[in-house]
Amino acid sequence: MSRSTVQIVYEELLARGYTVTSRRGGTRVNNWNQFTGKRKEDTTPLVLQIPELPLLVDQSQQWFRSKDNRESAIDFSPYQPYVDTQFQETWRKSYLNASSELNVSSWSYGDAYGFEPLRRQIQRYLSLERGIHVQTNQILLTSGAQHSIDLIAQTLLTKGDIVTVEDPGYPVAWMTMKYRQMKIAPVPVDEYGLVVKKVPSKAKLILVTPAHQCAVGVMLSEPRRQQLLHKAAQQRAWIIEDDYDSEFRYRGDPMPTLFSQLPQNCFYLMSFSKLTAPGI
Incomplete structure (x- = not known):
């Protein structure tokens, strides 16, 4: 058998924990008793409870209910701007134009405060339209x-x-x-x-x-x-x-x-x- 094959197998056994090595003691089989030996343990199951999460999620889902399979002459549901095929086409064209200008760094982790060019535009909007004058580092995107x-x-x-x-x-x-x-x-x-x-x-x-x-x-x-x-x-x-x-x-x-x-x-x-x- 090739020496390199043996070396690879030894390294794999060591990586998986089947063997242990020491500088001058060579390689030996690991003492599995310390892992598999039966120990007296508390058999009481550990139950983790997230307070009321299912109820909160259900309530939120009911409030922001899906638009699927719903027909209405006039839709009075809250927080829903008017979205139609024209919006979809406009968004698609804008997305294609914007994505064509992205560089490699755009796909890495970004600023923890949010995309800085977008925060600059928000800063400008707030100043002109809402009378809010802040620095970009005071704006956090969530x-x-x-x-x-x-x-x-x-x-x-x-x-x-x-x-x-x-x-x-x-x-x-x-x-x-x-x-x-x-x-x-x-x-x-x-x-x-x-x-x-x-x-x-x-x-x-x-x-x-x-x-x-x-x-x-x-x-x-x-x-x-x-x-x-x-x-x-x-x-x-x-x-x-x-x-x-x-x-x-x-x-x-x-x-x-x-x-x-x-x-x-x-x-x-x-x-x-x-x-x-x-x-x-």
Whole structure:
């Protein structure tokens, strides 16, 4: 037998743990008793429980229900922009043009904050359209609002903190905070938006959709905005401003963002899926 074949077999046996070697002791068969010998162990099965995950997933699926096999004269389901074959053709052409200009480095791991040219465009858009003037390193790209809210919860909150949500409001925000074991404090919404005076004084985080309340649709009035900003500053609370579809309005200019008035207490969220298509 060839010496190289023997050498390869020895190396394979060693790599798989069948043999052990020492510098001057040569090669010998491993002592398998230490692995296969019967030991008295606790036979109690280890059960890992992820709190309420199946229920949360089912609720989320019901809210963002699929469009497959559904027919309707008018579709009132939320968070779904108008997508047709014209959109698909436009997207396909744009994708082909963009992909033809990619270089090899584009397929490697990118910036942890997100694609830098895209963040520059977002920076420009926010400055011109929403009055938000920030640096690109203040912009973080995530997979969606739920991802953003979860990151904020991990960073700023601890178990048992009081989080204020709109009632009715964005259900996934409720689920995310509940999953992180926060105390949820629902606050009612009327024709002027969030009823700020009912926000608990010990709330650490306030989630609000001021431009177009989810799902009532009202706009947070200017007096309520000022009341909310004052309250957040007074009790050192954070505001999550979900500006998810402020681009859609029938007339007039958009309302100023909460972030532009109190940036040190506010996180600003916006979503491309409401402008283009959630499937992206």
